[in-house]
Amino acid sequence: VEEEKDIFTRTEWDRFYRAMTPHFQPLLALLITSGARWGEATALQVRDLDVDAGVIHVRRAWKKGAQGVVLGAPKTQRGRRAIMLPDHVVAMLAPLAAGRPPEDFLLTSPTGRVIHRTNFVERHWKPALAAAGITKDLSPHSARHTFASWALMEGVAPQIVQHRLGHESLETTSRRYAHLLLDAQRAAVDAIGWEPSPGA
Template sequence: MASIDERKRSDGSIAHVVLYRRNGKQSSTTFDDPISALQLKRRMDKLGVEQALQLLAAELAADPDAPGLTDAVNSYVDDLTGVEDGTRTRYKRFLANDLAPFFGAHTPVDVIDDKAVARWVNHLQQVVGNANKTIANKHGFLFAFMASLVKSGAIPTNPCADTTLPPVDQAEMVFLEEDEFAALIDEIPRSWKTFVRFLVASGMRMGEITALRVGDIDRKRNTCHVRRAWKYTGGRRVLGRPKSKRSNRVLDLDPSLVAELRLDGRTRGDWLFVGANGNVVDVTTFYKTVWSPAVSRLMADPTDPLDGKKPRIHDLRHTCASWMLGENVPIHVVQRHLGHESITTTVNRYGHLDRRAGAAAASVIGAKLSRTAKPGLSVVGAA
């Protein structure tokens, strides 16, 4: 650990000395101003002595016209197009909480190298305690920012390009069979049954279904228009656009499900689904008072109606996809229904459930084999 000592010079000025051990010996670096000394101390505590001194040397040799980290990130975020204000706020929070304190708010961007990025990732994991997915998100932002600097010619290469990130373990998807969903819906309170049935039929995300208004339902065509979604920014819920361009979609619904919806006597601007207080559905309240108790009761049942499964709310979206693919709905139709931006996402996530292509391939090979089989050819192992 480094420390700072103040020493009075013969001319009366104050020297700010950073003390540290290097190669087993006591060493020091002196600054005229306390801010530079504090920054070096913090870097040494986080990066280690050698990396901190390398950054300091790089800064002293850096192009004086190179932009500082804070100014460069703010400029990058402000100039982004196609993003919402909440996204800009989140990116600037990354800067304030994760980038500036570690690298230094005014560090020239051209001195941040791959080793510094690697140490930053380790710091997020080992010191801050971020989840692997959170680290991947933060690194992804830094990668995109650095890529913009490469494109502009401010830096020659992207220091994030070869970073090895901790593995992100995707939560295992749960697909409910019809009888399992029937057991679940029986445990759901009557006032919430249509909401849960709508979730599995539409395959919507919770942020989408809770943002639906009465006017989004077309009773004549039995459709639902997904055009907005709730997002969380700074710990508060904000209504915005769906997750992606494809997420803004029109879904076909079964007429019997549309008939269950409470539409009569309501204005087009009313929330389609509301909580017990008449306001927009609160996801946390729904989970704690409706979903979790229902799942817990089923899991405690000796007959095990869920077959050992513990479904999350989001697993109803996965169940929707599995039911469609199980009945031979083309995977590109499933993609549109779920609002995936790319069919690659749908294939990667649910492709293993679509057995039609494999069955067709097996049929082709079987036909070839049957036409090439010689008369009287015995089956291996037959008597």
């Protein structure tokens, strides 16, 4: 079992979201509701958003290469996936795609450039955490762990969580979130509902 990672509570996330620079709120909304990796979310292009279906198509991701960060395939074979989004998140993203070339990045910096993680964390993520009064060790990747934890705690099937995270196998999901899956077993225990009859 891997070490448990810090996650946001729902109250903390609400405070953090409100404290975030408004320009980046659509990015936060996407991260918390999709489970996508930072490198996948910031690599989405306009053509990857299907507004009518309410889906984003993860087809590429930023990766560290010999010459710095480069655009490549997702981390795993299952990383290429379609992720359904809530209607309110689609409504936030749709204006960002309207009228733009399909190969443009969907989410950009205020100047229209690629969002660089280090710059974003120092100028926006950390100040928003501070403004929200959150002292936990939380990074953009924590939004992914938070999504998975919230979903599993609400009884979403591990296979669905695995797909949305793009994990290569269910074993990866189970190992990473074993403590939550153990808690969920209470429902299975209660569902059986069997006890020996009196005198058996």
